[in-house]
Amino acid sequence: MATAARKAPAKSKSKSDGKSPNLSAPKPAEFTREEELSAYRHMLLIRRFEEKAGQLYGMGFIGGFCHLYIGQEAVVTGMKMALIEGDQMITAYRDHGHMLAMELSPRGVMAELTGRRGGLSKGKGGSMHMFSKEKHFYGGHGIVGAQVSLGTGLAFANRYRENKNVSLTYFGDGAANQGQVYESFNMASLWKLPVIFIIENNRYAMGTSVSRSSAETDFSHRGASFKIPGIQVDGMDVRAVKSAAELATEWCRAGNGPLILEMQTYRYRGHSMSDPAKYRSKEEVQKMRSEHDPIEQVRVRLLDKKWASEDELKAIDKEVRDIVADAAEFAQNDAEPDPSELWTDIVL
Structure with missing residues (x-):
């Protein structure tokens, strides 16, 4: 949605080098009843979809890799609230939630997970490689950090065409240590490209904690040497995400160049379905669930403000579960792609 212009936020200095052009984090947005709902x-759609995907994986309907987004739902939901028509999104392999946020069909996403012809990539891409030019979603990428250069390229195209669109380029704390990320930072800053680098810091790169893999653990400062400002955001609060998203999109549309948003978030499940997550305690996960769950925060506010009753929220949950159940049924019963599809959409 379009937003009113705001006063430019104050810049704050880095704790580490005193030179970072970081911006002050805006206050969490004040939601209307309609926005909360x-x-x-x-x-809830993302949560229930991912729960069902995990179930189908365990039943053998989904093969290969499968990375669930449970716990991180506020990030894509809040960011989407600041987009306008034509804004692009690109991400890594934990991509189901991003696709649903960009309003791709739950049937199409689930059918791609099960390798059926009704999938978004005709059953050939699987969990990590889905794409929809119509919805401005450019993947789904299995190579760690590779999408960052592509997202920067999307921003270059926007600058070349002189439009007001912004590229939302997502990657994780692990990918933040990849070399191509910094090549992209340099290019984006040099040419003032309209790209928001969104670092989804869920604390663990596979099974390696941030403190064990990164010399600089404050990812909002990662663009300092390229003069890219950053903001640290509570990625478990959809209001904080929306507020940061509005600031960032306005910044980019005004021609100021790139911006980094470090989303401090948390995944409840393992890195992938094959990860038992023994590198962290059950108590740690439960503490995040009970004290910071993004969906529960909204649920409590809706009830406290009497904007919805328990029965109304249960009805929404049932509606969402029905959508997911329909997608799962379609994905299990749809036909597999014809073998001839192996030769289509191939670029040599």
């Missing part, structure tokens, strides 16, 4: 419904 919309955020609740969208995050």
Whole structure:
């Protein structure tokens, strides 16, 4: 949605080098009843979809890699609330939630997970490689950090065409240590490209904690040497994400160049379905669930403000579960792609 212009935020200095052009984090947005309900419904759809995907994986309907987004729903939901028509999104392999946020069909996403012809990539891409030019979603990428250069390229195209669109380029704390990320930072800053680098810091790169893999653990400062400002955001609060998203999109549309948003978030499940997550305690996960769950925060606010009753919220949950159940049934019963599809969409 379009937003009113705001006063430019004050810059703050880095704790590490005193030279970072970081911006002050804006206050969490004040949601209307309609915005709270919309955020609740969208995050719940992602949660229920991922739960069903995990179930189908365990039953053998989904093969290969499968990375679930459970716990991180507020990030894509809040960011989507600041987009306008034509804004692009690109991400890594934990991509189901991003696709649903960009309003791709749950049937199409689930069918791609099960390798059926009704999938978004005709059953050939699987969990990590889905794409929709119509919805401005450019993947789904299995190579760690590779999408960052592509997202920067999307921003270059926007600058070349002189439009007001912004590229939302997502990657994780692990990918933040990849070399091509810094090549992209340099290019984006040099040419003032309209790209928001969104670092989803869920604390663990596979099974390696941030403190064990990164010399600089404050990812909002990662663009300092390229003069890219950053903001640290509570990625478990959809209001904080929306507020940061509005600031960032306005910054980019005004021609100021790139911006980094470090989303401090948390995944409840393992890195992938094959990860038992023994590198962290059950108590740690439960503490995040009980004290910081993004969906529960919205649910509590809706009830406290009497914007919704328990029965109304249960009805929303049932509606969402029905959508997911329909997608799962379609994905299990749809036909597999014809072998001739192996030769289509191939670029040599």
